[in-house]
Amino acid sequence: MRIKLHQTHHTLADFRGILSYLETISVEKEDTLHIFPELFLTGYPLRDLCLTRSFISSYQEFLEEVKKWAKTRKTNEAFLMGGLHYTCDDKGLPLHIKNVIWCAQNGELKDIYTKQLLPNYDIFDEKKYFTEGHENKIFEFKNKQFGLLICEDMWSSSTHNCDPAEKLFSYLKKEKKQIDCLINLSASPYNLGKQEKRIARSTELSKTFGVPFVYVNRVGGEDEILFDGQSFVAQGPDIVLSGKAFKAEIIEFNLTKNLQTASEKYSHLEENTWESLFSPALVTKKKVAELAPWSASDCQEMKEALQFGLQEYAGKTGFNKFTVALSGGMDSALVLTLIRLSLKKGQSLEAIYMPSQYSAGLSYDLSLALCTNLGVPLYTLPIKFYHATIKNNFNDIFGAPLEGLANENIQSRLRGTLLYARSNMINSLVVNTSNKSELAVGYSTLYGDSVGAISLIGDLYKTEVYRLSQYINTLHPGLIPEGIITRPPSAELRENQKDEDSLPPYERLDPMLEGLLSYRLSMKELSDMGFSENELKKVFNLYAKSEYKRNQFCPIIKVKAKSFGFGYRIPITKEQQIYF
């Protein structure tokens, strides 16, 4: 029997696109089982969209079309498609919404399985919308038996009170039954290191059940969340087939008869859900903890993920022009380079350099060198005159000089204003250039350098920004001028300003932040990892008082297990003393 894994890529609620995808699936002579991702029929995550009447009625109409389509298919085919099942009250309001598998077979469309484990941590809010199932399902097609799971169902951890895969395993043991294949329909968000975890768990389940494990994941960028595809088939310890990352694809697999033997015992996932979110991004064996280093292939994956995320956002919001504010520093240089290297036909990119009185001549030279290397037009819009005029006016009007933080921030905000004027002028997408270290300690100006429609590198610590830049230069030698990589980071908002005047060096700051953010560690615990208490106090203080800035920040393309954004929910107003 042929199994086709449809690693699909559709915009949320693009019912026309989804229907036309189904309609163009060609009929095979052989018996063929088509498998689609979780919530293929609707897209994911829908959030409140699944509660709006417009969505519900469009979806119900669409399901009628899918029913008609199902009638046109042959009896040697079956289709397992993730979708929603609504139960409404007499006013037409949803009472229960289930995350199900719709099966098209023999001219009929039925929902045959309801997701049992609804993830509700981090970015996941599934218990907000969905009602869980309680029954396993063994699906039969052409005398073969398929165990069904939806995404989280394979990831039961010690914080859950149900393990759907274990239930299935025990049932099969008890009834002395066998299945031929285990299938998981997924909508699994990407982060660095995620695929490794998926494969580890899938091969484990394949060995446990003694059958091939088929994993189908969707492709897409939904605001901040990326779905990477990378569908695969695990057979015992091996991955016998795998799909591309970040690309729609159909991959095929022949299900043969030779079964392996199931294990005697079920293999539990030894994790705590709140902890299992976190990739092991800290190396704690050294004297002072360090960030886990990125290999070249990590860098390549990261580059592809970020570029995919940007193109998804631009494509879905209808932009084909990009504008980036260039400072002569590392962050904006990497952002410009990543965009340039991802440009598609019909797209354009430009850079704006906005020097103030504190900008070094080198900043311009490096910006120009980068733009020349990339073939990107560079516009220079000095803010000196506006800045000086505003300072004079403030002195006249308020009888006091604009100095200190006020004098620094005004420069940054003038840049934000001019950048957006240009963006409005040509209808381009402003890509934000902040990094995760800055965001964590609030080392940026709200409405200034923090502006942008989407943040490309807001999930990368500063040292990772350098790492990725160096990697790009190994692919394209000299593309990013060496001077940008080697000069000390500076915001250039006052004379001789350096990041290190205000912050610990990034090689210490970044692992400290990873401990604080991803592991939610306290100062005490971080101090036990070798960090200095003085630096920790400074960092916790900056972190605690900058929550309001992160609150108004744009979506950040999520490439880590724990990121700022939708899955990070810390109140602004609280007693800060608990951190100290």
Add this chain to the structure above:
Amino acid sequence: MRIKLHQTHHTLADFRGILSYLETISVEKEDTLHIFPELFLTGYPLRDLCLTRSFISSYQEFLEEVKKWAKTRKTNEAFLMGGLHYTCDDKGLPLHIKNVIWCAQNGELKDIYTKQLLPNYDIFDEKKYFTEGHENKIFEFKNKQFGLLICEDMWSSSTHNCDPAEKLFSYLKKEKKQIDCLINLSASPYNLGKQEKRIARSTELSKTFGVPFVYVNRVGGEDEILFDGQSFVAQGPDIVLSGKAFKAEIIEFNLTKNLQTASEKYSHLEENTWESLFSPALVTKKKVAELAPWSASDCQEMKEALQFGLQEYAGKTGFNKFTVALSGGMDSALVLTLIRLSLKKGQSLEAIYMPSQYSAGLSYDLSLALCTNLGVPLYTLPIKFYHATIKNNFNDIFGAPLEGLANENIQSRLRGTLLYARSNMINSLVVNTSNKSELAVGYSTLYGDSVGAISLIGDLYKTEVYRLSQYINTLHPGLIPEGIITRPPSAELRENQKDEDSLPPYERLDPMLEGLLSYRLSMKELSDMGFSENELKKVFNLYAKSEYKRNQFCPIIKVKAKSFGFGYRIPITKEQQIYF
């Protein structure tokens, strides 16, 4: 027996403040039961804070202090206090967190009841963090029996699969037992009309059980969410005692012996959770649906709620100065007036007027008149010159004029920039002046008039902004110059611009938006309510394409059942066609 309802007001995680509150409770001679709000010991909503190690260890230490304190109390006292109960794994990571009632009695501190119904709709994410209980509890103190509930436990609706109050009712019937009193510890967010719903349900439950119903609610403003207190005791159909709104208070009640008779049948709440969120804010009986009008007491409540929310945010973030950008229009006038009327000793307020070439002379005159009435200093910071200079520079640099939307937005962003320069100069809180109608249709400039630390009237439709302003003028005749109330709304970003050039008149726009946002109605359903299809198309289009602006907006003080902010979660990138 004396029952004391502690309607408390503490900052999230202010363990020192909470302990010192407990320590100053005087000992009574009479038997006294002290009742506190839900999560009194921690504050609410904590969101991810309850997962951070700093919080967990501070809380555990604090609980030890509470245990010591419990030993100091007398045997004629008992204390029922909402708090958290952590179960951790061997690494000290939380496995399960329960929202419980801690009881201090006879020198001991024990958790005696776990919340069974965890709200998880709208702003509520309790299933993300908490593990639900499954057992009812009857608490005994001095030969009296108390039924215990925590907040949502009394609100089971048709979308839930458990009704804790009904379970208790059935148990009592079955065992032929009686209780003397029903207690609900709450942390119930405020919205207009909420108290009426609480009272309706509580009197119903009091009648059903035939005992007094004691409802204790917390006070506080937590970013966007307000807790209004208004604790009360219901006895049958009557409220025999009630606490103030938005103020900490201890109210006392004597529990006597004379019981009423319990009903034969339990009285269910006839609602759908997703629908029960929504107050009936639309009057649909007319030819075209209208917003439900506000009575004078609605206006007074709204005024108090907004002022309380602002003061909470300012107090907890440490600001005692406020800056407001005044335009000569209704929104900023109301914001300035509300702040002025809420100023406390040591606080100050100033207004900044920033005219462009399109600002009418009347705008200044009205701004000045308002500031004179309020005794607020007014600074004028013209943007004409900056605007003209930028236009010239753009022409020189980009070879094209700044016109249309770009020319409108630059004015708004220059204002945002100058406003924040002033705010940085004196360390003042910038209060945003956008209203809900504008936010819904994106009729504002990102980083321009949308700036601010907190939005005071972002949950009020434009017609409600007028209504509240008129109400304030009935309290303080002439305080807001009549000219501000009567002039047609305009953004003044181009010659002779009027809101009605781009939007339907607010008396039609606002109820349309209420249907779209609060009831999540489709165009079809709104059209059936009498709205014109052309106007609906325009409004849905503006709404759908402005999601990105709302995504970067500041916290909005929530005074409605359904608001923009944390409880509103709509993806930016999606197929917009579903709306049409």
